[in-house]
Amino acid sequence: MANYSKVDHVIFDLDGLLLDTETFYLHTATELCKSFGRTFTMELREKIMGLPGPEYSRAIVEMLNLPVLPEEYYAHSRHEIKNLFPSAKLMPGAERLVRHLHQHGIPIAVATSSSEESVNLKLTNHKELFSLFHHIVMASSDPEVKKGKPSPEIFQICASRFPDKPKPDKCLVFEDAPNGVKAALAAGMQVVMVPDEHISEENKQLATLVLHSLEDFKPELFGLPQY
Known part of the structure; x- marks a missing residue:
């Protein structure tokens, strides 16, 4: 031992x-990335798990080359996910x-x-x-x-x-x-x-x-x- x-x-x-709550983050990121024609993969998720929200958002935008500013992605993400948190x-x-x-x-x-x-x-x-x-x-x-x-x-x-x-x-x-x-x-x-x-x-x-x-x-x- x-x-x-x-x-x-x-x-x-x-x-x-x-x-x-990780399922909430996964669902929100998956759907947001899909709306931009991108795929949020498990490999990407593993790299950014645990990062603060702004850093998490910046990493997604940069790694997937999303056509949106990190601040905008973060705002969208917060809006979508906050309704899930109380559950x-x-x-x-x-x-x-x-x-x-x-x-x-x-x-x-x-x-x-x-x-x-x-x-x-x-x-x-x-x-x-x-x-x-x-x-x-x-x-x-x-x-x-x-x-x-x-x-x-x-x-x-x-x-x-x-x-x-x-x-x-x-x-x-x-x-x-x-x-x-x-x-x-x-x-x-x-x-x-x-x-x-x-x-x-x-x-x-x-x-x-x-x-x-x-x-x-x-x-x-x-x-x-x-x-």
């Missing part, structure tokens, strides 16, 4: 990890893990590339659960976050906002996207990856641990209280 270092703080990504459901195992860590006094936070506006919509039906987090860093509208994932900045800032400012090696990150995994590792943190079925094996290699679902996580592997 692999050796994992003991941690005492946990940071979660949001989209595709705690909330099942977001929790991913399997998310609620159990969050409540378990909170009940045992483990400090937890969220580090997401999303904006405050979109996060509020996504949490429409989950406000009580997310009140258990010490804080949520929303990169797209946080003035302190200058660079999106795969930059380590969001995780460094997230860790610094815990009252005891834990060292990177005491933080465990949960991610679903390759860019998020790279960001967490660059921040000096261990990272558990819960990728969707379209992520290539190559992009799973960097993660400290890869799981099929949050339901499969064993907290004791990282020195956290056992279920």
Whole structure:
């Protein structure tokens, strides 16, 4: 069995990890690109997953050579997707893990590339659960976050906002996207990856641990209280 270092703080990504919202992004991008006569492929999706909205939009426009400005694409995308966000459901195992860590006094936070506006919509039906987090860093509208994932900045800032400012090696990150995994590792943190079925094996290699679902996580592997 692999050796994992003991941690005492946990940071979660949001989209595709705690909330099942990646399907919304996929549907919106697919339909928007189709309207311009282009195909939004799984390969492209894998490259840009986890990027902040403006960067995500710019990458799509540039890689597919869309006949529209990135700002215009982003505006169209936000308009289409915001109506879907309030229906977001929790991913399997998310609620159990969050409540378990909170009940045992483990400090937890969220580090997401999303904006405050979109996060509020996504949490429409989950406000009580997310009140258990010490804080949520929303990169797209946080003035302190200058660079999106795969930059380590969001995780460094997230860790610094815990009252005891834990060292990177005491933080465990949960991610679903390759860019998020790279960001967490660059921040000096261990990272558990819960990728969707379209992520290539190559992009799973960097993660400290890869799981099929949050339901499969064993907290004791990282020195956290056992279920």
